[in-house]
Amino acid sequence: MQIKKFLQGALLTSAVMFSVHSFALTPFQATYQFAYNGHNISTATRTLQATENNHWTYKFAAKAGVLASATETSQFTFNNDKVISDKFSRATKYIGISDALNINFNHADKKVTTNKDGTVRSFPLENNPLDELNAEIQIREDLKNNRLKPVYYITDAKGIDARKFVNLGEETVKTQYGDFKTMKFKLEHNKPERNTLFWLAPQLDYLPVKVAHNDGANSYSISLINYKWQ
Structure with missing residues (x-):
């Protein structure tokens, strides 16, 4: 079951990674090394693509050999x-067992x-809710x-949660892609x-x-390997 937990962790981690360009939203592809409990297991890609009329698609994909895979896809518009x-x-798929979540935002x-493995729920669309991928873009x-909000409203299968994004200061980080002076942040969860x-x-x-x-007892990490504009 460790591979399944790894993939679940990869998807959780994807909820807190961001892609940026100085002047405009720009298509890109990034590759990261994933580690589970300190052991490198797989790589994952993240791809942002423009479609038409300010519509965008953001996709995350990870695979652990032939046993398991995971993907997330966000479709959104971007204005002002x-x-x-x-x-x-x-x-997600793990040795023939699948798990799926679909969310539709009806403005x-x-x-x-939301539809989580056949269980359907509905709730009011308030506070311009985001999903776990496009929250990164926002x-x-x-x-x-320079206008970070106190909270961000992020949607999951059971509802919309307000999550805090906290600045913890500066730190130098070493990656395969180079050494960087960074700003360290924490995403606060409800658990x-x-x-x-x-x-x-x-x-x-x-x-x-x-x-x-x-x-809990499990940990996941991700480190940048490669990045390119599309």
Whole structure:
């Protein structure tokens, strides 16, 4: 079951990584090394692509050999430095067992609908809720413009939670892609045993060069290997 936990951790970690460019939202592909409980297991890619009329698709993909895989996809619009959620999907597979989550943001009816493995829930669309991927894009814009919000409203299968994003100061980080002076941040979760730390490099426009997630007895980390504009 360790590979399954690794993939779940990879998806949790993806919720706190950010991609940026100094002047505009720019398509890119990034590669990261994932480690589970201190052991390197796999690499993962993160890809941001523009479609049309300010519509964007952001995708995360990880694979652990032939046994397991995980993907997340966010579709959103982007206007005046503001992310507007449209759709989100997550799929994981582990030795033939699958797990899926789909979220639809219906702005006309002001309703969010989630489907987690066949269980459907609906709740009001309030406070411009984000998903766990496009929240990265919104926070990136807010950091660039020096207007980080006290909380961000992020959607999961059961509802919309307000999460804090806390600045912990500066720290130098070594990665395969180079050494960086970074700003260290913490994403606060609603569970005391869970915490996520990440390091953003101002010289790369706040690109995340390292992320560390702890969840009880399990820990996951991610480190930048390669990055390229598309």
